[in-house]
Amino acid sequence: MERRKFIQSMFAVSAVAVVSTPSMVMAEDAKKASKKGPNDMPFDEAVKVITGGKEVKESDKIKLKAPEIAENGAVVPIKVEVDYPMTEKEYVKEIHILNTANGNARCADVMLTPANEVGYFSTRVKLSKTQDIVALVGLSDGTFIKASASIKVTIGGCG
Amino acid sequence: MADARKSMIKIKPKKYKVGDTVKVDFIVIHPMDTGMKKDKKTGKVKPAHYIDSITFSFDGKPFTTMKIWESISTNPYFSVKYKVTGKGKITVDYTDNQGEKNSKSKKVKPKG
Numbered sequence: 156m157e158r159r160k161f162i163q164s165m166f167a168v169s170a171v172a173v174v175s176t177p178s179m180v181m182a183e184d185a186k187k188a189s190k191k192g193p194n195d196m197p198f199d200e201a202v203k204v205i206t207g208g209k210e211v212k213e214s215d216k217i218k219l220k221a222p223e224i225a226e227n228g229a230v231v232p233i234k235v236e237v238d239y240p241m242t243e244k245e246y247v248k249e250i251h252i253l254n255t256a257n258g259n260a261r262c263a264d265v266m267l268t269p270a271n272e273v274g275y276f277s278t279r280v281k282l283s284k285t286q287d288i289v290a291l292v293g294l295s296d297g298t299f300i301k302a303s304a305s306i307k308v309t310i311g312g313c314g
Numbered sequence: 315m316a317d318a319r320k321s322m323i324k325i326k327p328k329k330y331k332v333g334d335t336v337k338v339d340f341i342v343i344h345p346m347d348t349g350m351k352k353d354k355k356t357g358k359v360k361p362a363h364y365i366d367s368i369t370f371s372f373d374g375k376p377f378t379t380m381k382i383w384e385s386i387s388t389n390p391y392f393s394v395k396y397k398v399t400g401k402g403k404i405t406v407d408y409t410d411n412q413g414e415k416n417s418k419s420k421k422v423k424p425k426g
Contacts, residue, residue: 230387254385258350262385265394270377272335272397279387281348312387 201260214300229312237274247274249293256286323420
């Protein structure tokens with residue numbers, strides 16, 4: 156009798172082990188799938204996240220300076236200047252630099268204050284291939300304007 | 315890992331008065347790894363390592379804050395403008411996605 160019970164219990168333990176292993180493997184797979192970074196999104200989605208679905212107008216108030224041809228995609232200088240007053244009441248609130256073809260669309264979000272005096276920002280970005288750079292500017296009254304420039308990249312700088 | 319990185323703040327032009335608008339440049343030596351590049355020696359993918367937030371402040375009052383992602387170049391350079399209001403200190407605090415925190419400051423000495 157005792158021997159029979161012992162064998163039965165052995166079967167039960169092994170059955171539990173068999174059931175549990177596949178579910179653990181599944182959990183690991185799910186972890187890998189959700190490993191995407193917080194910035195891993197295409198251009199249109201990134202614009203929606205920033206503006207909250209608001210309309211974005213093209214404007215010539217933004218001066219976006221970028222090279223027409225970038226020989227090295229790893230270092231592309233970008234300069235943005237906004238022709239807009241910087242007073243306590245109305246000022247340039249934010250400048251976003253976006254790219255259209257890298258995996259991560261957002262490059263930089265800059266929050267300005269009236270203490271800056273001029274809506275100006277300059278940096279250097281990495282570009283994987285020939286694409287457009289977009290400067291999305293948020294004003295203090297809640298509206299958004301944008302300007303874009305296309306850049307030809309000879310050698311990509313993303314890996 | 316927590317040792318201070320090489321960084322630099324430049325105020326342009328060098329001579330300025332109260333009320334002038336100056337350019338504040340900030341450069342830091344940082345790899346800005348995207349998490350997609352392979353290490354040539356080991357053949358393993360380098361984990362993402364990039365600066366994700368920067369704050370420019372004058373005497374403790376922040377005037378510009380930035381959120382940065384992988385698409386910014388290695389050894390990043392940032393430049394903003396600022397109106398000089400008097401004597402003080404410009405401080406730049408920056409953190410990266412691996413939790414490294416650093417700061418750099420420079421005195422503001424207007425003449426005349």
